[in-house]
Amino acid sequence: MKAVFVGLCLFIAGGILADDGIPLESLLWRYGLEKNEDSRAQKITVVGEGINLTLALNMDIILFNGKAYLLRQAVQETSAGVVVSSEVEQLIASVGKIKVSAKPARRKKSKVVLDAGHGGKFPGAVQNGISEKDLNLAVAKIVRDILVAYGVEVVMTRTGDAELSENWSKDLDARVEISNRANADLFVSIHANSDERKDSSGSEVYIARESEDAGERVAKSIREAPTIVDRYGSLKSEKDLLERKILHRLLLEEKYRRSYVLANSIAEMLKKNPHDEFNKINDCGFRVVKWTRAPAVLVEMGYISNPQTAALFRKQDYQEFIAKLIADGILRYIEKCSVSGDFSDSGQVEEKLKEKSSDEKRVQPKEGQVASYNKEEEN
């Protein structure tokens, strides 16, 4: 199988002859899967243990466990119902084969980009004797050390007190650029909050949301798909353009879905902080989480404008405590995604089959990894 790597993991199977395919219903029965049809978006989602498959009707694009594949005649509507190609079945079967193996699957080292917010000429909030840029960096470095100890590859957007560009908006773009160039598995930006009201408190996690009109625009192009293909059947480029749009939409949806899972994982840990409440997961238009290709979250660790919270953050052991909560949230997300096969080395079936022979140790966040801040204080 010839694989071509384009952008965010698009694998093109070239030179493969089309086959008769398998009725989707047979596939569901054979592998104990469930389907969910979205007729408006002409989309079918198939889920099962370790399997998350999205099919766009009459398109050659499928999304399998977070990766997009361009397969010849991947899914077609026939008089006998929906039929998928044998390559789709091979992907599903490969997960089953890995599961049967007693040995754990080899996994790519997850790559996390940690972004300590602000820096250099951009201090962020300055409140109660704390400069946000310094606090963000101090916590980010502790998070990095924990993740590295658990076998995670970490890329920092900055390790010193420096801006990434003289220009504020270019500084933010540079952070996105680092993540995209590193082909990160996830991106976590670390910040501290500030408010005019001194009693504002609590931590928050932000993720970007796809705008309604953007989603609607792409959904419309999908509804019109059969017409366009019929009308311009001979013009391959029209279909290519459409497939790129669909691919883009599927990847965006997947990014937001994962960003939410990551946000939730970190939020669950922050809720364990007895010294400060967790407010909520918010949607936002922050550039660093919006334009990164990887699932992305921005953590606001707490309000340094609040004198009590600021007093906590001035202590090294509280910084360590918060860093451990964030790191544990990230590790739990990584573990969760690896279980569902999301971070496999490659989207190719051959690669997946090879993986079962390897027995490289998996990253396992230990129970009780989150130290108690109270305990540390007493000791």
Ligand SMILES: [Zn+2]
């Ligand atoms: Zn900030």
